[in-house]
Amino acid sequence: MVKNLRKPAIFFDRDGVLNEDDGYVYKPPDFKWIPGATEVIRRLKEKGYLVIVITNQSGVARGFYTEDDVIHLHTWMNKDLYGRHQQQIDAFYYCPHHPKIGNEVYQKECECRKPRPGLVRKALTDFTIDLDSSCLIGDKITDLETAEAIGIKSYKFTTENLLEFMVSKRIL
Structure with a gap:
């Protein structure tokens, strides 16, 4: 019975998968959705999937932007998605750390920096997946290694259109 209450989830890396990776994106005007990304999220949500973002954000450790900037961008992403498709990403998990760079608050080895599975583990405590x-x-x-560490399938995004990629992998 508990198995029936569990929902499937698609975990997405952010930069380079959902948005164009132009290096340390943290401002909404600099954010550009990957072609097909918003449609993928809409379709997944309609099929009952949880959509969860897990992302390393070492720009925080490097002093390029703050954790508030990351949260602001994620909030903006969901507002934009809702405006386009009346759908939203279920959760965003990010790691602000870097093992070798940053001030003492952010420079550390941690369990949340991919390829370690801490971000996925956090989602598993928050949702029944x-x-x-x-x-x-x-x-x-490192994304694929994260999936391996937690024991789920992974796919390396290698095209320019996320919708075409998801269809080709028979996820959608």
């Missing part, structure tokens, strides 16, 4: 029906979409090897 069916891991067997879930997967992670990322554009770097």
Whole structure:
């Protein structure tokens, strides 16, 4: 019975998968959705998936922007999605740390920096997720290693259109 209450989730890396990775994106005017990304989110939500973003944001540790800037951008992303499709991302998890760079608050080895699975583990405490029906979409090897560490399928995003990619992998 509990299995039936679990929902499948798609975990997305952010930069390079949902948005163009122009280096340390943290301002809404600099944010550009990857072609097909908003449509993918709409379709996944309509199919009953949880949509969860997990992202390393070492720009915080590097002093390029603040955690408030990250939260502001994620809030803006959901407002933009709602305006386009009346859908939103269920949760955003980010790691502001870097093991070698930053001030003492942010310079550390942590469990939340991918490829470690801390961000996914946090989602597992916040949601009732069916891991067997879930997967992670990322554009770097560290994303795929995160999925492996938690025991879910992963796909390396390698095209320019997220909708076409998701259809080609038979996720949508």
